[in-house]
Amino acid sequence: MRAAVVTNTKFHVEELPTPVPGRGQVLINVSRCGICGSDLHARMHADAMADLADATGYDQFMRSSQSVVLGHEFSGEIAEYGPGCRRRWTSGTPVVALPIVRQAKQPQLVGLSAAAPGGYAEQVVVQESMTLPVPNGLSAEYAALTEPMAVAWHAVRKARIGKGQTAFVIGCGPIGLAVIGMLKAAGVRTVVASDFSPRRRELALRCGADVVVDPATESPWTAGAKPGGKGVTDILNLGFDAMERLRQVPNLPWWYVFRLAHTFNVGPSGPVVFECVGVPGIIDQIVTAAPPRSRVVVVGVCMQDDHFQPAMAINKEIELLFAFAYDPGEFRDTLHMLADGKVNPAPLITGTVGLDGVDNAFTALGNPEHHAKILIDPASAAVTP
Known part of the structure; x- marks a missing residue:
């Protein structure tokens, strides 16, 4: 398969072996993959990010000297199942997945670890338990923004x-x-x-x-x-006003009013x-x-x-x-909010490139006056967003 690989901050498109899904994993054909701000950081500052990740308990974050396929904001279609899968969906079913896989009980961040190549490629391996079918005919472009x-x-x-x-x-x-x-x-x-x-x-x-x-x-x-x-003085005066009113009521245990306010988070x-x-x-x-x-x-x-x-x-x-990332329930709810039209992601998408245009896309994202979110379409020949 073709993939955009970064090594020592430089991108190059390579022909890589087709990924083989492991136990409980699924191979999907990538339809779209978004370029994230984390990808921009990882390209230029992978070692600093790896040191930070290591300090927080994850020692598999990519290093600048490694050759890595970035990309963790992707949508695609079911291609092949690994062993031990429930095979929930037929081949070609549109899906999205949380960008995390587990190998020998070790979590790997898809697209940010050399051990888990990401979505800047024609195919990517995901965990079946972390995969969701795309509902309501949601487009591949919008589905890729779930993450x-x-x-x-x-x-x-x-x-x-x-x-x-x-x-x-x-x-x-x-x-x-x-x-x-x-x-x-x-x-x-x-x-x-x-x-x-x-x-x-x-x-x-x-x-x-x-x-x-x-x-x-x-x-x-x-x-x-x-x-x-608008300020501390106003809040203090509010306290005076409240106490003056409460103390006018005979035999009122006014402190219970404050306890109730704390309980119900009002005030x-x-x-x-x-x-x-x-x-x-x-x-x-x-x-x-x-x-x-x-x-x-x-x-x-x-x-x-x-x-x-x-x-x-x-x-x-x-x-x-x-705030950092999300849980699987939030990921699922976001997908359905997109599919139900409760949120419109269209303004975020400002360009699309193929794998050969990834380097140009990264350059373009450096100018806030032109682009917000650029998507990668592995089937596209576009080299400029």
């Missing part, structure tokens, strides 16, 4: 955001755009998106953002401000902020500028050392969360 949209859905679910809360999305690259789409699918009524790039702001609107902001000229916090309390709360940039200094900027009691979900992957002021976060009771 990145599942990352966004996990972040939105982790945020525990209410429909009436304001969501701020800082950074409108592919993951920020996916978060916007999933926030609107979740029914969040007000989404404020911020990015320096005019092109990305345009895509944010197409993904459903209610307000878009150029942070060079306008503060997203001002654009998304709601009437009422003054700030917006939910999604950090989707992943460069040093952004978390500190958000902690400093966001309203009190904001919940900040960090989705952007920063590979460098960073810092923020804990005292600022403490004084404002900022809740800081970090």
Whole structure:
């Protein structure tokens, strides 16, 4: 089979042996594969990413000296089963799969490990138990976005955001755009998106953002401000007002009111902020500028050392969360949300190339004014997106 292989940051297309699915595994013919920001990082900074993965307990992440087939955002069709499979679907059935396989009880990240070649190829091996049929005639292009949209859905679910809360999305690259789409699918009524790039702001609107902001000229916090309390002083005054009213009621055990408020998580709360940039200094900027009691979900992957002021976060009771990947249930739900039309991924797709165009696609993705998500079609002869 043909595959785009990266070695020491250089891409080359090779003819590789047809992969052989192991026990409980399936070989699929790749229809489309998306280029992820993680792929861009892995190409240039594989060793740093491998060291980080090793420190967190996964020692199989690709190294720059290895020859690796990238690609973990793919859709395809059933081609062949390995031994021990239940053979759930007939040959040619459109499917997607979580990009993880298990070999000798060792998990391998498909497309990010030399032991598990990815979807920048005509075929890829996946785990049958992690494979899902594509429902409702969903196109191969949209089905390939299940993986990145599942990352966004996990972040939105982790945020525990209410429909009436304001969501701020800082950074409108592919993951920020996916978060916007999933926030609107979740029914969040007000989404404020911020990015320096005019092109990305345009895509944010197409993904459903209610307000878009150029942070060079306008503060997203001002654009998304709601009437009422805006600072610590306002929250303290709210406490005074509440106590004065409660103490006017004779024999009322007012402290039970506060206990109930804690139990049901009601009371003054700030917006939910999604950090989707992943460069040093952004978390500190958000902690400093966001309203009190904001919940900040960090989705952007920063590979460098960073810092923020804990005292600022403490004084404002900022809740800081970090989101990574998804679980199988979230992956399945994302696929069905796409297939049911609850979220529209079309604005994310800005180009398609064949295997011979992978290197050009990586170069093109370096300019935020042109592309968001480029898909690879192994059957295509296109060399420019």
